[in-house]
Amino acid sequence: MTQEERVAQHAGSVSLLRRGWRLPFAAAGQFVLKALVIAELEARKLRHDPSELLTRAVQPALWLLVFGQVFTHIRAIPTGDLPYLDFMAPGILAQSVLFIAIFYGITIIWERDLGIVHKFLVTPTPRAAIVTGKALSAGVRGLSQAVIVYALAAGLGVKIEWNPLALLGVIAIVILGAALFSTFSLIVACLVKTRERFMGIGQVMTMPLFFASNAIYPIAIMPGWLRVIARGNPLTYEVDALRALMLSGGSSTYGLGLDFAVLVVATALLILIAGHLYSKVAI
Amino acid sequence: MPIPAVDTRALTRRFGSLTAVDSLTLSVESGEIFGLLGPNGAGKTTAIKMLVTLLPPTSGNATVAGSDIVRQQVAVRHAIGYVPQMLSADGTLTGYENLLIFAKLYDVPRSERVGRVRDALGFMGLDGAADRLVRGYSGGMIRRLEIAEAMLHHPRVLFLDEPTIGLDPVARQAVWEHISRFRADWETTVILTTHYMEEADALCDRVAIMHLGRVVASGSPAALKGSIGKENATLNEVFAHYTGDILESGGTYRDTRRTRRTARRVG
Numbered sequence: 001m002t003q004e005e006r007v008a009q010h011a012g013s014v015s016l017l018r019r020g021w022r023l024p025f026a027a028a029g030q031f032v033l034k035a036l037v038i039a040e041l042e043a044r045k046l047r048h049d050p051s052e053l054l055t056r057a058v059q060p061a062l063w064l065l066v067f068g069q070v071f072t073h074i075r076a077i078p079t080g081d082l083p084y085l086d087f088m089a090p091g092i093l094a095q096s097v098l099f100i101a102i103f104y105g106i107t108i109i110w111e112r113d114l115g116i117v118h119k120f121l122v123t124p125t126p127r128a129a130i131v132t133g134k135a136l137s138a139g140v141r142g143l144s145q146a147v148i149v150y151a152l153a154a155g156l157g158v159k160i161e162w163n164p165l166a167l168l169g170v171i172a173i174v175i176l177g178a179a180l181f182s183t184f185s186l187i188v189a190c191l192v193k194t195r196e197r198f199m200g201i202g203q204v205m206t207m208p209l210f211f212a213s214n215a216i217y218p219i220a221i222m223p224g225w226l227r228v229i230a231r232g233n234p235l236t237y238e239v240d241a242l243r244a245l246m247l248s249g250g251s252s253t254y255g256l257g258l259d260f261a262v263l264v265v266a267t268a269l270l271i272l273i274a275g276h277l278y279s280k281v282a283i
Numbered sequence: 284m285p286i287p288a289v290d291t292r293a294l295t296r297r298f299g300s301l302t303a304v305d306s307l308t309l310s311v312e313s314g315e316i317f318g319l320l321g322p323n324g325a326g327k328t329t330a331i332k333m334l335v336t337l338l339p340p341t342s343g344n345a346t347v348a349g350s351d352i353v354r355q356q357v358a359v360r361h362a363i364g365y366v367p368q369m370l371s372a373d374g375t376l377t378g379y380e381n382l383l384i385f386a387k388l389y390d391v392p393r394s395e396r397v398g399r400v401r402d403a404l405g406f407m408g409l410d411g412a413a414d415r416l417v418r419g420y421s422g423g424m425i426r427r428l429e430i431a432e433a434m435l436h437h438p439r440v441l442f443l444d445e446p447t448i449g450l451d452p453v454a455r456q457a458v459w460e461h462i463s464r465f466r467a468d469w470e471t472t473v474i475l476t477t478h479y480m481e482e483a484d485a486l487c488d489r490v491a492i493m494h495l496g497r498v499v500a501s502g503s504p505a506a507l508k509g510s511i512g513k514e515n516a517t518l519n520e521v522f523a524h525y526t527g528d529i530l531e532s533g534g535t536y537r538d539t540r541r542t543r544r545t546a547r548r549v550g
Contacts, residue, residue: 037387044384045375048416115369119432122335123388124360282337 031132034125038133043140053144060096060145064089064152067216077217082247089153090242090250091215094235096149097142097174098209101181103202104138105189108281112193118282128275131186135179135271142178146170150246161248169245169256176263177238181209183270190277214253215239237262286349288313288440288472289334293343296329303329305496306343311489313439316466316473318487320480320522326496327476328368331444334474335365348439361389364433368444368476372428374418378409381417382432389436403431407461423454427461434465441465443475447482459486480518490518494526 046053064085071077072084079087111117120130154160161167185202192198212226213235219227230236241259244252252259289311296304304326311317319327332338334347336356345352348362372381382400391399404413407427412420417428426446433441446462447455463486466473477483483490484504491501500507500521508516511524 034388037384040387041373041376041380041384044380045373048375113369115367115371116373118337118367118369119365119371119385120388121337122360122363122365123385124357124390125388282332 031126031129034129035132035136038125038130039136039140042134042137046137046140053141056096056100056141056145057148059099060092060149061152063092063095064149064156068092068156078221079218082250083158085153085156086158086247087218087243088216089149089156089158090246091213091239093146093149093174093246094177094213094239094242095210095215096145097177097238098181098235099206100141100145101138101178102185102206102209104134104141104182105185105187106195106198106202107134108186108189108278109193109195109198112281117278121279121282126275127279128271131183131271131274131278132179134186135183135267136175138178138182139175142174143171146174159248161246161250166245170242173238173241173245173259173263176260176267177235180234180238180263180267180270183267183274186274187270187277190274190281193281209233209235213239219253234262234266285313287311287346288315289317289345289347289474291330291334291343291345294330294333294340294345295342296326296333296338297341302496304333304340307496307498309491309498309501311472311474313472314466314470315488316462316475316486318483318490319474319476319493320478320483320490320518321476321493322478324495325493327493328444329496330493331365331442331474331476335363335442336360361436362439364436364438364441366426366429366433366441366443366446368448370425372417372420372425372432375416377414377416378404378420378424378428379413381428382435385432386435391436399435403435406465407431408457421454423450423457426450426454426458430458430461430465434469434471437469438471440472440474443473445476445478447477447479455482462486480522484518492522492525499525 068085068088071088075084077084077087108117111120121127150160185205188201188205189198192201212229213233214230215235219230219236222230237254237259240252240254241256241263244250244256244259287310289309291307291309294304294307295302307326307330319330321327329338333340334345334352336352336359339353347359350358350362352359372378376384379400382403383396386396386400401410404410407430409424409428409431412424417425420428430441430443430446433443443462447458450458459482462473462475465471475482475486487504489501489503490507491498492507493499500510502510504518507518507521511521513520516524
């Protein structure tokens with residue numbers, strides 16, 4: 001191919017692209033495709049070294065086996081007809097997804113200290129698609145936690161809903177929850193830029209998110225001010241939906257529709273912000 | 284007249300009170316290998332970062348492959364390949380996977396993808412290592428992989444930021460040969476930065492010598508040597524002549540840390 005031919009071919013692909021942007025469907029398709037490529041990249045990394053997923057299983061195991069067992073016996077927390085262990089199992093699922101997602105942003109700092117971010121940013125990939133891909137891959141990691149928590153909970157006698165539709169719902173919520181908090185973590189990483197500061201802030205973020213939610217006790221027993229915070233915490237809606245979908249006979253306090261809506265809107269908003277910040281991270 | 288591969292007019296970037304690139308005006312012809320030469324801190328990397336759309340200029344403008352670097356970023360990104368100075372291959376993936384992902388990100392058609400990846404690996408002499416994790420590659424192999432990654436979509440302009448930093452002489456020679464051969468095969472314009480004079484001498488059709496953000500001299504290595512009126516002048520001497528400085532000034536703590544770290548990783 002001569003230089004002229006390649007110029008012509010290039011001009012062709014650019015005009016194709018312009019036409020593509022006029023068709024929102026083509027643009028959306030392109031966006032999803034690119035996000036999936038980024039998710040594939042992360043999945044391939046995980047396949048080469050899955051040990052992270054196993055070490056991550058320790059924490060939910062401790063919560064369910066130690067904390068859950070003890071609090072079930074002392075009946076300190078009013079959970080209605082639900083045994084405490086059943087009440088907390090969806091909360092622990094949400095928690096372990098949160099923990100895996102909230103430190104995910106540190107990979108951005110790694111990639112920035114190397115030159116990997118730079119290389120992504122010079123490709124024609126939309127920034128928000130890169131961020132979405134990373135959020136999806138956090139979702140995949142979150143699903144591995146779901147498998148572990150389901151196994152533990154079933155082993156401990158939690159009455160689990162095995163209806164395939166409910167399981168699909170759980171998968172969707174887990175991916176959404178992981179996407180939401182990993183994107184939040186990415187935003188923090190883009191802002192603080194060093195590993196040391198990020199680790200400090202990561203620790204500070206996790207506990208308030210967890211304790212100011214309905215994960216291990218109902219909002220009803222909280223003092224008024226904490227109740228307000230918990231109602232604004234997306235983790236509350238994640239737990240609420242999981243409680244309805246994961247447990248046989250479980251029910252949602254706020255309604256599944258609202259739960260999904262809160263998670264989807266919050267995730268979309270965070271992805272927009274993160275896409276904007278991500279494009280500046282190489283400077 | 285053909286469109287220049289790169290055309291900058293008074294391109295300037297300031298960081299606070301520091302002017303990293305000061306009114307850079309240069310034009311690179313299609314098919315050239317062009318070198319930006321200078322010590323650390325001269326503004327080479329900042330200039331490249333603006334041209335590859337990573338960094339918005341403070342003032343001035345530039346086109347790459349005929350597209351404006353601020354207003355037509357997507358078109359610029361389609362037309363270029365870029366190898367940053369820092370390590371940009373992913374050590375936790377195999378060489379093949381690194382290339383495959385970038386072939387997808389660069390919209391290489393599905394039917395050509397595997398072929399292109401295999402060709403690029405073959406071209407860079409990495410066939411045998413394709414399915415090994417990059418973590419186990421030597422510095423020279425990583426560099427060649429990164430260049431392969433940047434050329435998968437047959438870019439019209441290839442930007443290489445310090446392509447041979449931290450490499451031993453043998454690996455450096457291999458990278459030079461690959462760059463020359465790549466230009467010959469694809470008529471790609473290559474723009475590289477370096478502070479190795481012998482690299483500019485061996486590889487570049489034309490160079491621009493940068494010092495404290497400004498171009499102090501430009502031309503073919505031979506013409507520059509001739510211009511200082513000294514028989515058998517080295518580019519080192521040319522640099523000293525034009526800057527009144529020895530090649531030892533530059534770089535902040537951060538640059539130094541980064542260079543050493545890169546050198547250690549790839550070395």
